Amino acid sequence: MSKKAVPTRPHTTRSARRRVAATVVVLFIIMSVFVGRLVDIQVVRAEALTADSVGNRSVDQTVYGTRGGIVTEGGVVLAESVMRYDITVSPKNVGEFTRAIEDSDERATVTVAQASAELGAITGQTGDAIQLIISDALAANAESDFAYIAKQVDVDALRAINKLDIPWLYPRTNPSRVYPNGAVAGNLVGFVSGEGTAQAGLERGQDACLASEDGTETYQKGADGVRIPGSSITTKEAVDGGDVITTIDSDLQFFVQQTLAARAQETGAAWGTAVVQDAKTGKLLAVADYPSVDPNNIGGTADPDDRGSRAFRASFEPGSTLKALTAASVLDAGAADLNTQVLAPYRYLPSNGANINDSHQHPDQQMTMSDVLIDSSNTGMSKFGEMLTNKQRYDYLTTFGVGTATGAGFPGEDGGILHPYQDWDAQTAYATMFGQGLTTTALQVASVYQTIANDGVRMPVQLLAGCRHADGTITGQPETEGTRVLSEKAANETSEVLEMVYNNSWVSGVWNIPGYRVAAKTGTAQMPDGHGGYSTGYLVSVSGFAPADDPEFVVSVSLADPVKMNTSAAPAPIFQEVMSQVLKKYRAVPSGLPAPDLPTVQ
């Protein structure tokens, strides 16, 4: 049977059309809701949401730059930065926690008291003290998220604390400064405050070289704290500070500080300085101060004035040691020679109204230059000194460096006082011939002797050898050009006179260094009493150089007011021990030549 196809009507009845229309409308509404939301998120609130998301995922981290160290030319570290850690706690999160037990799947419950006790055992506090810190922080602010438990613990303590696995502790890095050699060169190196700002000494003076810059780094982390690879952005590079290189020798510095301190305490001195300088280059090998300061323990030095370097900052009237300068000036100007004799009374009253006398009564004596310096006669020196005009002596004084800071590199250095010669009154005009009426620092006195030792060429006094930056370049190297102050002949003649002083002085038995030719001069200067006059205390000093035939080292020692021995016999043993050590350390071989025998009357 054939089947008849039933003709169907097309799908366009009205009810069908309505169904289609309704579906389209519903779809359209849903789509528009999504599109609207999309536009809202992507366009309207895009920036705010991005900022939120970055804040949630990315971490800003400070990358610390390391402060530069202070080192010697030999590589010994005098000051360096080390990383220490502060242990902080989040008080609002403090509570019991569980800790994994070794070799077992169980976890042990640890109470706050037990955790505090364990923590305190490492940091050196009692568990109760730690709990007190936490409760105090919560009492001040119930939502407190931060309090310090211990500051500046080292790496071993940090690792032990991390092993305790206490979840409410947060260690933070905290760079700190350490001085491995203690008080050796402590007065020179200076110290920093607890926050790391330089406060004294080379730390402060060379802060531009030493200071570092912190950098910042941003990275993004996943939920378990691992850095998402490729997401680290160094927004700012950290710059390490540079190292300051000093010319000091740390072993010699230790020896000189020791010797100075022992003798200063023995003689009851108020303070003292000792300087060792290389005669040929002007480099300072040791600058010792008494009392010294240990920058690791600043509180151990009670008087703040003792924490600086008096060798650089305290100027004093040098006294008889400057007679060498006057003698050299007179010889260089040709006003006298080694045979010239003058009549030296006990008291000399020159025509301009000054009044000069010697330290001990004696009859009028004929004296050559050597006699004047051996006896340290003020009147004899005045007779020689007045052969030059005031202006000539003033010019020699300034060329020798008196009145100007040496510029060695120590901050706040004193330049001493030298009044212009037009302002010299009658007494000052004569007093400056024997080292009174003007002030110098210990370094300026050493520099005078360095000039005489170095054939008349004054080398700039050097404490620093430069700043070695993190990338290896060295900047700030000092001048090495010398200036000629005396002729070589005058310098050598003065050196021989000083050798005569060394061999014939009343302290020659004390400062004798067998086998070597040494030149030295003592000095006893009155100290000002602060009211325009002089006190009864003396500032005694010894300055000299060795080996005298080809000098290599200058040593200058000063003791202020050694009450138990108020003469220049007090610093003489220091000079002897320091100079012996210097000659031995640097293997200066004695020449074996005899000392000169200059004309003397006495």
Place this chain on the structure above:
Amino acid sequence: MSDNLARVPQAGAPQRSAEHAEEHRRFQIVSPSAGRRSRPRIVYALTAIAGVGAIIVAQLLLSVGTSQGAYEISALQASQAELSRTEASVNEDLVQVSSPQSLAANAAALGLVSNSNPVYLRLSDGAVLGAPSSASGSQASSASLVPNSLLGDNIVLSQLPAGAAGTDVSGAAAAVAVTSAPVIPAGLPSPTTR
């Protein structure tokens, strides 16, 4: 009536046309026979899907590998940080032990005595320059005049065994104990007048 028997067409044309017309009016929809397929081959679909799948899997593996690498890097960086901390800490200890106070104390504990009298031996001719004399005194006590507060109380690293001190050590105290209080040399008597 129609049947499948083949018939010899009659000669009558109008009969044929009438039959034709009937046949024409009766159309049946013939279902298409299983002849030419209009669906594409399944191989192509499988290849496409497999390709997409392979790409996705490869991408997943790469990203797993990268994150695994990130974990390794993180672990290595952590261990590098730990090692540098150890190095810095050990370096600190080394520098402290090299400090002059530590060396002087340890030298004194070993029985060494300082000698401030240098004597030179010239190797070319064996001449002795200087006056040799035995060493006397020890500077152990004055080491604490230049203190180092970093060293603490344990600055002496090794002691001589008892009874092993050399017989030539003269003037040095037999028990070289490093005291923490400075031993100030006895002061000179103060002069009564000046």
